[in-house]
Amino acid sequence: MRSLSKAQIITYMQALTNRAKQVERKPMTLLERAYLPAIFKGMAITFGHMFKKRPTINYPEVKRPFSPVFRGLHILNRDEEGRENCTACGLCAVACPAEAITMEAAERKAGEENLYREEKYAAKYEINMLRCIFCGLCEEACPKDAIYLSETFAPANFQRKGFIYGKDDLLIPNPITEPEAFAEARGNRAQVAR
Amino acid sequence: MAEEIKTFKVTIDNITIDVPAGTTVLNAARQIGGEVAPPAMCYYSKLQGSGGKCRTCLVEVAAGSTADPRPMPKLVASCRTTVMDGMIVKNITSDKVKDARAGVVEFLLLNHPLDCPICDQAGECHLQDLGYEHGKEGTRYEFARRTFEKEDIGPYIQLHMTRCILCYRCTYVADQLTDKRVHGILDRGEHAEISTYISKAIDNDFSGNMIDVCPVGALTDRTFRFKNRVWFTKPVDAHRTCDTPGCCGNVTLWLRGNEVFRVTARKDEWGEVQSFDGKPGWICNTCRFEKKKTVDWVIEGVTKVNRHSVISQGNYENLVMPKETIQEVMGGREPKLLMDIHDESEVNKPGVHLSEIAGPAHSDVFEENR
Structure with a gap:
């Protein structure tokens, strides 16, 4: 087989784009050989950035504001008296395209009126955050103002079982006993939608 | 010689049909089927004397009969009006009917609490x-x-x-x-x-x-109260030999997994109980409330549900359970990391059988099985 030189191969090969550049093999000039000017030039760029506005923030100490339409982790809402709004009507679960929501309903007993707003409530309510696509359809389907997508992310976890969120994780703090935590958890989103 | 049955020609929404004399307009429309049939809330073909109360089946009679083609002055309740020969009826083609029906709905909803999120009938109401x-969309009612x-x-x-x-x-x-x-x-x-x-x-x-x-x-x-929403249960046709005289034994089971959550009579396309051998398929309380195990029943197949109904959201087509394919794909090996959802999830726990509780579940049912 006929052997080809490197230059011949390059000429035979068709360039993929017209931006291909032949590498310059000229000997360096005196200034280039002096080394230090190029170092100072590079350092000037480096130190110049110290006086510019920083594009990054120190997460998690500093957090960027969320867009008002951001859809994050779900919260189960309570009314002003601290009673759970959810009546386990199942509309969020039927609206959910990822089938992430499951629930089991129970009847409110006498004496539980301060816990649940309606005679039926969700005894169990679970969202599988691995399945959830944060589309917000559950929030739109809810007739009772009970579920909202808040302005937080689902925290990372090493195991899958950490992503099955039950009522303990989803329920908003009680507005009467813990008003600050309630306000923080509710954020601005619930108010915007109201 | 057998007496010839007299038939009348009636036109409903521009569709002409021959029906026996004495048929009501509603039943003639139901024979045509589809959207032509007026909705009925109180009329029930299997119950004698029903009808004439709710006024949802109002239709316009554009021509009374061939002999007297004058239109009827007011809208008539089609469940109580018998057909005449040459009668021309307008249902969905009449704007008057649509307007009147919207009014009737408003009347029916005057005192209705609209607690559909709680109500067990939601989805098949x-x-x-x-x-x-x-x-x-709205109501004009201002009183309590x-x-x-x-x-x-x-x-x-x-x-x-x-x-x-x-x-x-x-x-x-x-x-x-x-x-x-x-x-x-x-x-x-x-x-x-x-x-x-x-x-x-x-x-x-x-x-x-x-x-x-x-x-x-x-x-x-009460045995189904708050157990589940109807559209999350799977309807299957089933039967059993029932000793109660008058019970047809043909039912629809509403399943969740292998649990029978509810037993109802089989319904036809008008939401009424189906007929078997010419008799309405009423079922007895034993079949309905006490046979809540799949072993009590012979399951025939999945109930045909109108695809526009919310009950069809599960897309149930057959009774075959999908099989586990992981081992097949992995050459017989078990996966090293597999999360069993029941280890973590508290919904549908294998130990909790809601179908076996007599009434609605309360907080203690779930507390016990945490």
Whole structure:
């Protein structure tokens, strides 16, 4: 087989784009050989950035504001008296395209009126955050103002079982006993939608 | 020589059909089928004397008959009007009918609490369908709605009088199916309510059928109360040989996994109980409330559900369970990391059998099984 030189191969090969550049093999000039000017030039760029506005923030100490339409982790809402709004009507679960929501309903007993707003409530309510696509359809389907997508992310976890969120994780703090935590958890989103 | 059955030619929404004399306009329209059939909340073809109360089946009669082609001056209730030869009826082609029906829906909803998120009938409620298809969005009613305490009539049936639209179907069931009627309508007009006299329990073998005939959620199954939403349960046709005289034994089971959450009579396309061998397929209370295991039944197949119904959301087509394919794909090996959802999830726990609880679940049921 006929052997080809490197230059011949390059000429035979068709360039993929017209931006291909032949590498310059000229000997360096005196200034280039002096080394230090190029170092100072590079350092000037480096130190110049110290006086510019920083594009990054120190997460998690500093957090960027969320867009008002951001859809994050779900919260189960309570009314002003601290009673759970959810009546386990199942509309969020039927609206959910990822089938992430499951629930089991129970009847409110006498004496539980301060816990649940309606005679039926969700005894169990679970969202599988691995399945959830944060589309917000559950929030739109809810007739009772009970579920909202808040302005937080689902925290990372090493195991899958950490992503099955039950009522303990989803329920908003009680507005009467813990008003600050309630306000923080509710954020601005619930108010915007109201 | 057999007497020839006289037939009348009637035109409903520009579709002409021959029906026997004495047929009502509603039944003639149902023979045509589809959208031509007016909705009916109180009329029930299997209950004699029903109809004429709710006014949802109002139609316009554009020509009374060939002999007297004058139009009828007012809209008529099609369930109570018999056809005449050459009658021309307008249902969905008439704007007057559409407007009147929207008004009727508004009337029916005057005192209705609209607690559909709580109500067990939601998803198969005729009033919900009616409101969705024919109703207007708002109401002009400004006064307080009448409310009642919910009442247990017997161990199996719960009466929510607040939701009742006074269609009288359940009282016809009591009259025509049971030997002793112990409930009926008390008071008149605005104050009318269905009740048993001094909350007397209803203990008749066929009393459960009043749940099936109720077009709204006024009479509901206590054994199914709050157990699940109807559209998350899987309807299958099943039968068993029942000893109770008069019980047809053909039912629809509403399953969740292998648990029988609810048993109802089989319904036809008009939401009425199907007929078997020419007789209405009423079922007895034993079949309905006490046979809550799949071993009690011979399952025939998945019930055909209209694809526009929310009950069809699960897309159930057959009874075959999908098989686990992981081992097949991995050459017989078990995966090293596999999360069993029951280890973590508290919903549908294998130890909790909601179908075995007599009434609705309470907080203690779930507390015990944490």
